[in-house]
Amino acid sequence: MAAASTPIGERSLLERSPIARLPDRxxxxxxxxxxxxxxxxxxxxxxxxxxxxxxAFAKEGVLGFIFTNDWNVSAELFGALPLxxxxxxxxxLALLIGVPVAVASAVYVTELCxxxxxxxxxxxxxxxAAVPSVVYGLWGIFFxxxxxxxxxxxxxxxxxxxxxxxxxxxxxxxxxxxxLVLAIMILPIVSAISREVMAxxxxxxxxxxxxxxATRWEMIRMAVLPYCRSGIVGGAMLGLGRAIGEAIAVAxxxxxxxxxxxxMFAQGYTLAAAIVNEFGEAQGVHRSALFAAGxxxxxxxxxxxxxxxxxxxxxxxxxxxxxxxxxxxxGGQVLGGAAAGA
Amino acid sequence: MSAPAHGAERLARFAVTPARRRKDxxxxxxILTGTVLAVIPLLLIVYYLxxxxxxxxxxxxxxxxxxxxxxxxxxxxxGIKSAILGTVEIVALASAISIPIGVGVAVWLVExxxxxxxxxxxxxxxxxLTGVPSILFGLFVxxxxxxxxxxxxxGWKGSVALSLLMLPIVIRSAEVVLLLVPxxxxxxxxxxxAPRWRVIxxxxxxAALPGMVTxxxxxxxxxxxxxxxxxxxxxxxxxxxxNLGGFMNSLPVQIYKDVTSPTTAVVDRAWGAALTLVVMILxxxxxxxxxxxxxxxx
Numbered sequence: 001m002a003a004a005s006t007p008i009g010e011r012s013l014l015e016r017s018p019i020a021r022l023p024d025r026x027x028x029x030x031x032x033x034x035x036x037x038x039x040x041x042x043x044x045x046x047x048x049x050x051x052x053x054x055x056a057f058a059k060e061g062v063l064g065f066i067f068t069n070d071w072n073v074s075a076e077l078f079g080a081l082p083l084x085x086x087x088x089x090x091x092x093l094a095l096l097i098g099v100p101v102a103v104a105s106a107v108y109v110t111e112l113c114x115x116x117x118x119x120x121x122x123x124x125x126x127x128x129a130a131v132p133s134v135v136y137g138l139w140g141i142f143f144x145x146x147x148x149x150x151x152x153x154x155x156x157x158x159x160x161x162x163x164x165x166x167x168x169x170x171x172x173x174x175x176x177x178x179x180l181v182l183a184i185m186i187l188p189i190v191s192a193i194s195r196e197v198m199a200x201x202x203x204x205x206x207x208x209x210x211x212x213x214a215t216r217w218e219m220i221r222m223a224v225l226p227y228c229r230s231g232i233v234g235g236a237m238l239g240l241g242r243a244i245g246e247a248i249a250v251a252x253x254x255x256x257x258x259x260x261x262x263x264m265f266a267q268g269y270t271l272a273a274a275i276v277n278e279f280g281e282a283q284g285v286h287r288s289a290l291f292a293a294g295x296x297x298x299x300x301x302x303x304x305x306x307x308x309x310x311x312x313x314x315x316x317x318x319x320x321x322x323x324x325x326x327x328x329x330x331g332g333q334v335l336g337g338a339a340a341g342a
Numbered sequence: 343m344s345a346p347a348h349g350a351e352r353l354a355r356f357a358v359t360p361a362r363r364r365k366d367x368x369x370x371x372x373i374l375t376g377t378v379l380a381v382i383p384l385l386l387i388v389y390y391l392x393x394x395x396x397x398x399x400x401x402x403x404x405x406x407x408x409x410x411x412x413x414x415x416x417x418x419x420x421g422i423k424s425a426i427l428g429t430v431e432i433v434a435l436a437s438a439i440s441i442p443i444g445v446g447v448a449v450w451l452v453e454x455x456x457x458x459x460x461x462x463x464x465x466x467x468x469x470x471l472t473g474v475p476s477i478l479f480g481l482f483v484x485x486x487x488x489x490x491x492x493x494x495x496x497g498w499k500g501s502v503a504l505s506l507l508m509l510p511i512v513i514r515s516a517e518v519v520l521l522l523v524p525x526x527x528x529x530x531x532x533x534x535x536a537p538r539w540r541v542i543x544x545x546x547x548x549a550a551l552p553g554m555v556t557x558x559x560x561x562x563x564x565x566x567x568x569x570x571x572x573x574x575x576x577x578x579x580x581x582x583x584x585n586l587g588g589f590m591n592s593l594p595v596q597i598y599k600d601v602t603s604p605t606t607a608v609v610d611r612a613w614g615a616a617l618t619l620v621v622m623i624l625x626x627x628x629x630x631x632x633x634x635x636x637x638x639x640x
Contacts (some may be wrong), residue, residue, distance in 0.1 A: 016537065027539045031450035035464045038447060038509070042467055045482045052485055104376020112373060124381050130627050131387060132567025134594045135616045138601050142609070143390050184383045191380065215358055217369035238473075245475020248569045248594075252601060272477050272570075279481075279574055294481045298474065305473030309466075 046298070053292035055285055065292055071258040071269070073278065078289035082260045084296065086175065086268040090250065091243035093179025093264075098186045098243075099236045105187075106194035111220055122195065129188035137252030140181040145172045145253060152176060152265050163263075170265040173255035178270075181249055186239030193238065197231030197315050198224060231315030237308030241301050247272035271297045395617025398610050404618075408596060408611065409580045419607050422615045424582040425596040428497065429619075431584070432576060432592055433566050435501035436508060441558055443505075444512025445547075451513070452520040453542055472510040477570035479506045484574045497583070497590030500576025507571060508561040515557025519550045552633055559630035563623045569594035593619045 057065055060078055068079025102125075109121050152170045159166035201224050209219040225232075255267025256277055271293045279290050358366070403421035447464065455461025483503040488494065523546050531541040547554075572595050579589035593615055600612035 020537070024538045027542070028454055031446050031454060032460075034443060034446050035450050035455065035460075038471075039463060039467050041506075042470060045485075048485045049478075049481070052489070101376045101379050104373045105380040108373050108377040112370060113377075121377070121381075124384060127624075127627075128384050130563065130567075130620070130623050131384075132569070132594055132616075132619060132623065134567070134569045134597045134601070135387070135391070135620060138597060138612055138616050139387050139390055141601065142394075143386070187380055187383075213358070215362055215366035217366040218362070220369075241473045245473075245477065247475065247477040248598060252598075272475060275477055275481070276570060276573065291481065291485075294478055298478055301473050301475055302470065305470065308473075309469060 049291060049295050049298065053288060053295045056289035056292040059285055060289075065289070066296060069260055071274070073258070073282075073286055076285055078285065078292075080271065080274075080289070080293055080296065082258055083269050083271045083274050083293060085260055086254065087244055087270040087272070087297070087300070089175050089261075089264075089268070090178045090182055090254065090270060091240055093176060094182035094186055094243040095236060095240055096183075097180060098183030098239060099190055099232075101183070102187050102190035102235075102239075103194050103232055106191050106198055107220055107224070110195055110198040111224065112216065122192075125191050126188050128184060133185065133246060133249040134252075136181050136185055137249035140177060140249060140253045141173065144181065145174075145177045148177060148180075156263070156265050165264050168263040168266055171255060171267050173253050173267055174265045175254070175261055175268050176264045178250050178253040178268075181253055182243040182246060185246060185249065186242050189242060190232075190235045190239040193235030193312070194228065194232050197228040197235070200231075200315075201227045228315070230311045234308050234311030234313075234315055237304055237311060241304040241308060244304060245272060245297060245301050247276045251276040271300075391613065391617045391620060394610065394613035398614030399617070403611075403614055407581050408591075408600075419605075419611060420580075422593065422596060422611065422618060424580060424591040425593045425615060426618065427582055427584075428576070428591040429566055429593045429622075431586060432497055432500045432572070432590060433504065433562060435498060435586060436504035436565055437558070437562055439501060440505035440508040440512055440561070444509050444561075445516050445554065447509075448513045448516035448520055449542060449546075451517050453538075453546070468510045468513050471506070472514070475570075476507055476568050477573075479503045480571040480574050482506065483571070488575070495575060495577035495589050497576050497586035497588065500572045500590065500592070501586065503571035503575045504565040504568060507568060508565050511561035511564060512558055515560065516550070516554045519553030519557065520546065522553070523549045552636065556630045556634040559626050559633070563626035563630070566626070567594060567619060567623055569598050573598070593622075 056078055060068065065078060065080055066084060067081055068077075069081040070077045070079040071082050072078075105121075105125055109118055109125075113121055149170055149172050152174070156166045156168060156170050161167075205223040205227065206219055209223040210216075214222065250270050251273040254270055254273050256269055256273060257267035258269050258274070261268040274293055275290050275297075278286070282290050400421075404426070405423055406421040407424045408420040408422060447468075451461055451464060455464060480503050483499050483506070487499045487502065527545050527549060528541055531545045532538075536544070572592050576590045576592060576595070578595045578599055579591050581591075583590050597612045597615045597619065600608045600615065603609060603612075
């Protein structure tokens with residue numbers, strides 16, 4: 001600056017007057033305040049949610065609420081274990097079904113598919129993210145679930161010796177169908193992130209594997225997949241977060257039976273589905289119990305998403321700094337795979 | 343070593359054994375199968391939506407409210423006019439809330455916060471917001487704006503819930519695009535003597551605009567399809583309403599209510615409404631993609 005040549009107490013010609021600098025300051029502090037407000041909002045939400053959930057926790061105890069297997073609205077008993085277990089079963093099924101398919105499609109698009117087909121194939125999977133969850137519910141309960149029921153019954157009868165899978169009577173809405181639809185719903189995000197990570201595998205690694213005589217599959221198994229492991233795990237965890245929190249489609253597909261289903265093809269309930277179904281008529285402790293269910297759901301998704309972040313961040317580091325991976329995670333997660341940057 | 347092997351023998355030593363080749367074929371087959379499995383659901387959904395939904399489409403389907411009642415001798419159960427208008431109104435207000443705030447936070451992150459600890463905290467919380475299930479936004483707005491104020495459901499409260507959902511999408515996509523604006527542009531503007539706010543307003547934002555529009559459109563598309571945040575905030579009403587202060591119908595909520603109905607005609611209306619909603623969202627997605635392809639950034 002020209003400060004040295006200026007008498008003390010006077011402004012340099014190059015400096016702006018304090019008044020002219022006012023809008024700059026205002027903008028800076030205004031935007032900072034806005035960002036701070038965002039943080040405050042989430043913390044405030046958390047506190048208010050705890051406040052609303054307190055009567056239910058006071059009645060059942062925190063652990064009692066989470067681990068008691070008795071959700072009986074008319075008797076005012078609120079043990080959320082059936083809800084929690086339902087959430088875990090359906091989202092685990094979603095991962096089991098969805099992740100292999102998503103990773104396979106990502107491998108195909110990045111490694112095996114003719115170059116010209118790549119964008120359109122990727123888009124076909126991403127379009128799944130554009131379907132609203134209520135439409136998944138509608139399609140699932142009127143098309144998929146009734147069509148699958150005989151097949152599920154056949155499987156359950158044949159595999160009756162396996163505890164969780166076989167033996168029981170298959171209902172049209174059940175854990176499995178819910179998990180299957182959730183798997184479809186998390187496909188785009190898991191696939192998009194896997195694709196982004198696979199795109200960061202250095203060509204050297206792949207070419208080295210091929211030059212050593214590896215077949216395509218050996219190259220994928222030895223050069224591509226190990227390199228992408230943490231990215232894929234991160235993507236799967238983001239998908240898991242989605243599956244855990246999905247409410248509307250699940251509420252239509254799970255059967256809304258507030259008890260633990262005896263097997264995979266039985267009706268059940270989940271945390272989010274209970275909120276959707278019961279909140280409208282809930283009063284008093286019941287309402288508080290639903291807020292408590294929301295709180296459990298919130299904490300669950302926070303943990304899962306935090307783990308996902310760690311893995312995705314690691315993948316981003318491996319893939320070379322603040323590259324496409326992290327953006328894909330940010331973009332892919334918010335847009336469900338329809339990432340603007342993809 | 344003995345005598346050098348002939349060319350063919352030498353090659354044979356490096357050739358892929360039948361077992362490895364079989365494995366390769368099998369694995370490729372499995373990968374292809376997975377890909378086909380990933381594409382099938384979309385085709386099935388689209389096929390079924392068209393099959394069930396197109397039949398319900400008619401002029402009156404789009405111009406009547408879902409107030410008809412066949413139980414009392416009405417000839418038609420009505421269409422989805424109020425739902426379409428409600429979705430448009432609620433999402434428009436949600437965009438009006440979330441776009442300025444979202445772009446503001448993104449500008450702060452890129453231009454001021456950068457790598458500071460506070461900026462990292464903000465980014466972290468934005469990521470947290472991204473992972474929050476949409477139904478919890480509904481609960482939040484219910485706690486603050488309905489329990490907190492002792493009032494009842496209203497369209498604008500639904501907008502607030504949706505804007506919370508849109509915020510992280512807008513912030514994240516805008517941030518990505520703003521980061522892509524070349525620093526040389528900022529530096530030349532500053533060197534010409536423009537104050538910081540002028541640089542942001544007249545140089546950075548216009549350069550990032552097309553990319554940000556893409557993100558915003560995708561956020562709108564996402565919000566338009568959400569049911570859960572609206573169930574306990576905007577509620578469902580049947581009639582058309584232009585008053586965001588009152589109950590308001592919306593497409594996703596009406597579909598949800600119609601699906602749970604025992605009447606076949608009402609369920610058919612849900613298919614028609616679902617097709618309408620998906621078409622609206624797809625149009626937004628396509629426009630967003632076209633803009634993204636045209637823009638120089640992103």
